[in-house]
Amino acid sequence: MARPKLLPDNFTLCLVSTVILASLLPVHGQAAVAFNWLTNIAVGLLFFLHGAKLSREAIVAGATHWRLHLVVLLSTFAFFPLLGLAxxxxxxxxxxPALYAGVLFLCTLPSTVQSSIAFTSIAKGNVPAAVCSASASSLLGIFITPALVSVVITNQAAGGTSAWHTVWSIVLQLLVPFVAGQLLRPMIGRWIERNRGVLKFVDQGSILLVVYAAFSEAVNEGLWHHIPLAALAGLLVVCAVLLAIALALTMFVSKRLGFNRADQITIIFCGSKKSLAAGVPMAKVIFASHSVGAVVLPLMLFHQIQLMVCAALAQRWGARDISPEKRAASKEARPAAVARR
Incomplete structure (x- = not known):
């Protein structure tokens, strides 16, 4: 039996369960130190496997569509931060204030990779361009996001460290394993393709580990005493408003610039989404440990809203999109069917 469109997926339910577990049984003391090491190893393994999985051929194939990629990158790294500030x-x-800092952090993040490509495919968009655009956004985000955070969030970053120091930390923890995976792709790429479940397990497992550690630290610091229920309800409204404006803007701009329907779909899905997989590890590096829980809370909520809304849009557009050839064939087949009767 298929899951209804607007119900949370299993991973979202696991995220909610992890937050509840961390709220009731937060890790602390020496166990927290060991858990921190475990999450660092899991995140490094995650980016190593993503590097081994990413096809260079697909990136090269879509790289020539520079106008589309430029629109997506401007939406992701310019429009979103300006919108959050405006x-x-x-x-x-x-x-x-802590949740608003999380909203601003959300606005600085790169686009998703897997779900952007999946929704573009379902809606019959330009999939090669989506692969290239989403992947480029993810890689550039390693450098752009810390710089944007240092500009738009002046008082929440860990210890007031410089953007370059934060970039260097992210390069060591995220980019170096990614590049190592790319270099070893000729040897392990086929195994990764045959065992996609391993990547999914590491992907989701590492995020759950980071979320548990972050919320444990935040709960130990009194997170839920500082966030009233009214603020959580307000956060839901904030995330919905951000996504609605981003979807409307990417639709409008892609049409005004004369992109065809397939490219419009790609711009909408790649330019309006934010990456939980990249955001949670980045938050762990950029922000002080006690503030990570509040910072990633808007991202977790936005993640679920964007999945539900974009899934509904992709299915609707995919069902509505009929090529001229198929439409002509359908018209030709209709009289023939009547004649046979």
């Missing part, structure tokens, strides 16, 4: 008078009364 909406501060509206957003600040709805959430706490």
């Amino acid at each position: 909406l501060k008078p509206l957003l600040s009364p709805l959430v706490t």
Whole structure:
């Protein structure tokens, strides 16, 4: 039996369960230190496997569509941060300062890779361009996101460290394993393709580990005493407003710039989404440990909303998209069927 479109998926349910577990049984002391090492290893393994999985041929094939990629990157790294700052008078009364910092962090993150490509495919968009655009966003985000965070979030970053120091930390923890995976792709790439379940397990497992560790630290620091229920309800509204504006803008801009339907779909899905897989490890590196829980909470909520809304849009557009050849064939087949009757 198929899961209804608007119900949370299994991974989202696991995320919610992890937050509840960390709230009731937070890890602390020496166990927290060991858990921190475990999460670092898991995140490094995650980016190593992503590097081994990413096809260079697919990236080269889509790299020539520079206008599309430029629109996606501007939406991801320019429009979103400016939107988060511009909406501060509206957003600040709805959430706490810590949650608003999380919203700004969300706005600086790169696009998703897997779900952007999957939704583009379902909606019959330009899949090679989606592969290239989403992958480029993810890689550039390693450098751009810390720099943007240092500009738009001046008082929440860990210890007031410089953007370059943060970039270097992310390079060591995320980019180096990714590059190592790319270099070893000729040897292990086929095994990765045959065992996609391993990547999914490491992908989701590493995120759950980081979320548990982050929320444990935040709960030990009194997270839920500082975030009232009204602020959580306000956060839901904030995330929905951000996604609605991003979808509307990418639709409008892609049409005004004269992109065809397939490219419009790619721009909408790649330019309006934010990566939980990249965001959670980055938050762990960029922010002080006690503030990570509040910072990733908006991202977790936005992640679920974007999955539900984009899944519904992709299925609707995919069902509606009929090529001229198929439409002509359908018209020709209809009289023939009547004649046979």
